[in-house]
Amino acid sequence: MHARLRRPKAAAAEFARYLRTETVGGVVLLVATAIALLWANSPWGESFRLLRDFPIGLDALHLKLTVGEWAKDGLLALFFFVVGLELKRELVIGELAEVRSALLPVIAAMGGMMVPAMVALAVSAGSPGAQGAWAIPVATDIAFALGVLALTGSGMPSSARIFLLSLAVVDDLGAIAVIAIAFTAKFDLLAFGAAILLCALYWYLQHKRIRSSWLYVPIGLLTWYAVHASGIHATIAGVALGLLTRVRPDPYEREAPALRLEHRLQPYSAGFAVPVFALFAAGVPIGADALRMLTQDPIALAVxxxxxxxxxxxxxxxxxVAVKLGLAEKPAELSWRDMAAVAMLGGVGFTVSLLIAELALPAGEAEVAKAAVLVASAVAALLAALMLLRRSRAHRGTETVD
Known part of the structure; x- marks a missing residue:
């Protein structure tokens, strides 16, 4: 009887463990994208658009958002909270605790933002959407890129994953900052001040070792609401709270709050939040006309x-350049060919690039830009996968590692 009662709980725990693996997270994201494209381009495409644009929420609190906006503003905040937790852990007790080691992904992320923006500006110069298109390729999709690395780079050293994760997080934080500065139509100082105070309260409770979810959940929701009301994109609330979470366990604790929260929330982020966002963001028309636009439209070409x-x-x-000038230190086990393979993965813009396209461009131009993001991300993932498979074989000893 007792064994029978425990079985559903054990099955749920096993399913959650399965969702935590990056390979599965990448596959779920890929499946959601495929469903979105098939649904949006099928005879039932109108039902997709009706669902995506269906409003839900309280108008009095300025929270009457469409289903697509809830996915973009709400669910992605959970994803960025988990990302913030992992980044904080790496910065404090992980491989990025050393300044010279942490500098390399930060400098790489700066290059991964500045050069794509300049390339996009050069290609789209003179076109009507150029003022928004430059920001679309600055982001790297963390979930998708890590999924490709886990799937095709199993022979790569663990430092490749840390470098990619750190690079992608800094990249996306920069992209969110770009959104906050360049694409915020309004700014409410009072709401922003409330968000700062709530973040300070969260940090104080962490400092005092308070563990009650009855306090943290309302604080998290109120912080999200305050950031949303301030006019800044609400996902920044997730990043901020993640970075304020304690990562060093006390002697009496089995694990620190950051690790415990990451363990609990990762399945919801990878198995629900990111795929649902992808479902509503990736549903763009991909017909003959749309594909022709990708080869002719300056915005699409820029992306x-x-x-x-x-x-x-x-x-x-x-x-x-950073390594040659002595500004940063490359992991000893990674060759420059490994670094090139990981850099190619940076071209998987997907989640945040789709988000920026929606915020930066009018509806019609955004659809073309999102189609360009999907095509470019797929090509980048394929090229990176081929490079990673080759480098994985090299690290297993079947080729010479340079």
Whole structure:
């Protein structure tokens, strides 16, 4: 009887463990994207648009958002909270605790933002959407990129994952900062002040070792609401709270709050939040006309060039120069060919690039830009996968590692 009662709980725990693996997270994201594209381009495409644009929420609190906006503003905040937790752990007790080691992904991320933006600006110069298109290729999709690395780079050293994770997080934080500065139509100082106070309260409770979820959940929701009301994109609330979470366990604790929260929330982030966002963001028309636009529209060409050429040149180039000048230190077990493969993964813009496209461009131009993001991200993932498979074989000893 007792064994029978425990079985559903054990099955749920096993399913959650399965969702935590990056390979599965990448596959779930890929499946959600495929469903979105098939649904949006099927005879039932109108039902997709009706669902995506269906309003839900309280108008009195300025929270009457469409289903697509809830996915973009709400669910992605959970994803960025988990990302913030992992980054904080790496910065404090992980491989990025050393300044010279932490500098390399930061410098690489700067290159991965600046060069794609300049490439996109150069390609789209003179077109009506150029003022928004430059920001689209600055981001790297953390979940998708890590999924490709886990799937095809199993023979790569663990430092490749840490470098990619740190690079992608800094990259996306920069992209969110770009959103906050360049694409915030309004700014409410009072709401922003409330968000700062709530973050300070969260940090104080962490400092005092308070563990009650009855306090933290309302604080988290109120912080999200305050950031949303301030006019800044609400996902920044997730990042801020993640970075304020304690990562060093006390002697009496089995694990620190950051690790415990990451363990609990990762399945919801990878198995629900990110795929649902992808479902509503990736549903763009991909017909003959749309594909023709990708080869003719300056915005589409700017996005593709920025993600494929700009990312590779920016990430690899800045890393190479930083190491040669002695500003940063490359992991000893990674060769420059390994770094090139990881840099190619930076071209997988997907989640945040889709988000920026929606915020930066009018509806019609955004659809073309999102189609360009999907195509460029798929090509970057394929090229990176081929490079990673080759480098994985090298690290297993079937080829000479340079």
């Amino acid at each position: 593709i060039a920025g993600l494929l050429a700009g990312k590779l040149l920016g990430i690899f180039g800045f890393s190479f």
